[in-house]
Structure formats: C-alpha cells, structure tokens
Amino acid sequence: MTTQADGAKRWLAQVYVSLKPGVNDPQGLAVRDGLHMLGYAEVDGVRVGKYLTLTLNAPDKATAEARVTAMCEQLLANPVMERYEFQVSEADGKAQPRGEE
C-alpha cells in the first residue's frame, strides 16, 4: 500500500462498461456465432464490453468509489446506452496503469 505525504492512499479501480440489457449488441452476436462455429454449442449469449483500469489517490476507499462513480457517469460510460460496475482495491505498487507505457 502506497501512502502519499498528504495521507492519500493509492487505489486501483477496475471498471467494466457494457451495453445495457436489451440494447442490441451486434459484436456480442458475432462473437457468439464465432464460438458456435468452433463447436462451443453450449454458449447461448455473449455481450462485449470494455474493461478499464485506473489508479487514483484518495484518503479512503469510500471517497475513491464516489469519485469513480462520478467518472463513470460523466465520461467512462454513456448512461444512455451503457451500464457500468467497478471494484476498488488497494493498489499494491505493481498495478500501475499508465497511458504512456
């Protein structure tokens, strides 16, 4: 656990964004058909979404979760057509998603 000089801790947020139930997902249908072609007949549904990882500094987990919720509502998901869920955990120093890397 990394603790900053100002007392903030570093958190890892794993965010999943997918189309709302009921919104047609042609990518998911194409992937499902591909799996059927490979013989995975047991697959009866596929939904394709996005997975984002963020690291952020916040004094506690509740604050981090509130901030990530706001980020999802404002940018990471489009609430018109998408839904989101996420988990926030302590970043252990290895989890360092950086855009430039």
Next chain:
Amino acid sequence: MQFGVITFPGSNGDHDALSAIELGLRQPVEPVWYRETNVSRFDALVIPGGFSYGDYLRAGAIARFAPVMEAVARFAAEGGPILGICNGFQILTEAGLLPGALLRNKGLSFVSDWVHVRVESNRTRWTAGLTPGDVLRMPIAHGEGRYYADSETLERLEANGQVVFRYVDAAGNVTPEADPNGSANAIAGIANEQGNVVGLMPHPERAYDALLGSDDGLKILSAVLQAGIDAATARV
C-alpha cells in the same frame, strides 16, 4: 449569414462543410478551432464529420469536453442553429444537446454508400423550407450510426416531431433494406425540442452540387439560410 465550421483534432469533414457553404450556398464561412471559447459572431454552426480524438472510448465522447463545446452549448441555449453531421451528431448526443446515442452499426461494417432519407419534420431551422415527405439523396460513411434511445424517448421524439429524417427507399418507403445501420424507427436525424439543433448521420455537405452525385444536401443548408433571412426580415 455568417457560418462557422468547428474543427476538432480528427475532424475530416470540416473542409467539405466549408466548401459546401462557400461554393454551394455562397455564404461567408470560417473555420472554428476547437480551442476557441467564443462563437457569438456566427449566425449558424456546423459540427462536421470525422473521427474526433480518434473515436477513443466512444465516438464523440472526448470532443464533448473540448473548450469550444461550452460556447456551443451557450449558442444552442440561445437558439442558435447548429447542424451536427455524422461525428458531429455523435458529439451532440454525447454532449446532451440531442437525446439518444449512436451505436455500432447493426451489420458491424463501416458503411460508405448513398442513401435516401425522407424529411419527417419541417419544424426545425434546418428543414424549414422543406416539405415533409420530400426524399433527399445523400452519402453516408460511418461505423457507428445506429440511432438508439429508450422507448419512452422514442415516443416523445415521434410525438414532438423531433424525428427529422428517416431512412427510406428511393420511393420514400421505410423498408428494412433501406436502413443501412439498424437505427431505431429508421431514424437518420433528429432535432432538439426547440428545433434549432439538428443532428444527422448522412452528409449534406458532400451533396451540394450535381457534380458530386446530388445537390440535395444544399436544401438543408438553404433552409437554415432562408429561416435566417425570414427572421431578419421579421425584425425590420
């Protein structure tokens, strides 16, 4: 009538729009850089097509936060006419200036083709001179053009006359084949409640001269010009 065409990083329809207004409509027009914060000198704005910010995250999602968009929102609130074309339509929905969203095409393919759309409403600033039922032929070029809104929103749009253009065949009929992307209710373009902001997936700016295959797009630009002239005449 002074037109402005907004350029974001990744816009590619901006010069087509500038040409259509300058050469087709023969009105003064200037490019507006995405960092500008004042658009009050314009009488009408066009948000052009392209791939602003590489379509990262979602088409139009990042452009919505560009500095110019606050000025665009003010311009819209004051009743200024805004036309969002293709990526411009996507940006306007992401910005909340138009309802709904544009999803990946039903067939997953990027579709570049000519389509017919039927004018559904002449209550907007961009269709004021047109007649409902008129069929316009314009090109499309998009991968994410499938209009989506929840059923309540769709009912409201239909009831309010905010559905402006619908994909049809050449004879003006809605058919499954005529809809290139699987849009809800075959919607190709919509307006806000006030009718000053219109977004559509087809490209009127690429159909402003018969040499390009059609000059039907010019009718949309001419409509906003005529509406502007009428408003100015009424003020005198």
